Amino acid sequence: MRVWKTIVAAVCIGLPVPAIAQSGPVVVELFTSQGCSSCPPADRLLHRLTEREDVLPLALHVDYWDYIGWADQFARPVHTQRQKGYAHAGGRKMIYTPQMVIMGQDDVVGADAMELAEVIAKHQQVAPLVRLDVKRAEGVLQLRVQPLATLPAEQLTVQLVRFDPVKTIEITRGELSGSRFDYANVVEDWQQVTSWNGQEELSVSVPFIGTQPAAVLVQRGAYGAILAAARVE
Known part of the structure; x- marks a missing residue:
């Protein structure tokens, strides 16, 4: 019980x-x-x-509430598509906000800190299946992906995510009219770098320009389990 309370407090x-x-x-x-x-x-x-440091939070703003009076300044149709992809993969018939998806597998209501703490702790106990190393050189990312266990022959995707650490907006219409928010880790670009069969070591170089924060993910398909993640240092 004490460990559980500590984890909950840490998230909160x-x-x-x-x-x-x-x-x-x-x-x-x-x-x-x-x-x-x-x-x-x-x-x-x-x-x-x-x-x-042990959690990589990413905010994906969706566009399907824009019709009620305020168009989200950070929304991307591809974010809605990604949420729908997760719903389809998980056998869910609906999407909603706020929703958190953890490691591409579990979903919780976005403001439920206690359930989120439990799910994060569960994933921290999972033995890694993939090792991901990311090194940043002048204008290039050097990525190395290695299997740590026998993986089924399947298509895995290596993805590069660019995000802004803080974006501030004043909302003048809609349900949150008159509010000012500082949104964290707002995703601005999500691209597939390459595919990987998970059977042998993969090394790849990716052009990387600018100072905007980024992360690299290894995921089963487009909407499956995330097997590894790394921040770009």
Whole structure:
């Protein structure tokens, strides 16, 4: 019980919880919208998660609430498509905000800190299947991916995510009219670098320009389990 309370407190106030076995940080994707009146608590929770080294929080703003009076300034149709892809892969018939998807596998209501803590802790106990190393050189990322266990023959994707650590917006219409928010880790670009069969070591160089933060993910297909993640240092 004491361990559980410690984990919950860590999520709520942003203290680090040491990863035990997970290969890289636990990836938490928040599907949110500036037009969603129930999203601010989840947005604030994601902001606190940025203080943790063992968690990689990413905010994907969706566009399907734009019609109710305020067009989300950070929304991308591809974010809605990604959320729908996760729903289809998980056998769910609906999508909603705020929703958090953890490591491409589990979903929780975005503001539920206790359930989120439990799911993060579960993934930290999982033995890594893949090793991901990322080195940044002048204008290039050097990626190396290695299997740590026997993986089924399947298509895995290596992805590069670019995000802005903080973006501030004043909302003048819609359900949150009159509010000002600092949104954390707002995803601006999500691209597939290459595919990988998971059977032998993969080395690849990727052009990388600018100072904007980024992360590299290894995922089963487009909407499957995330097997490894690394921040670009």
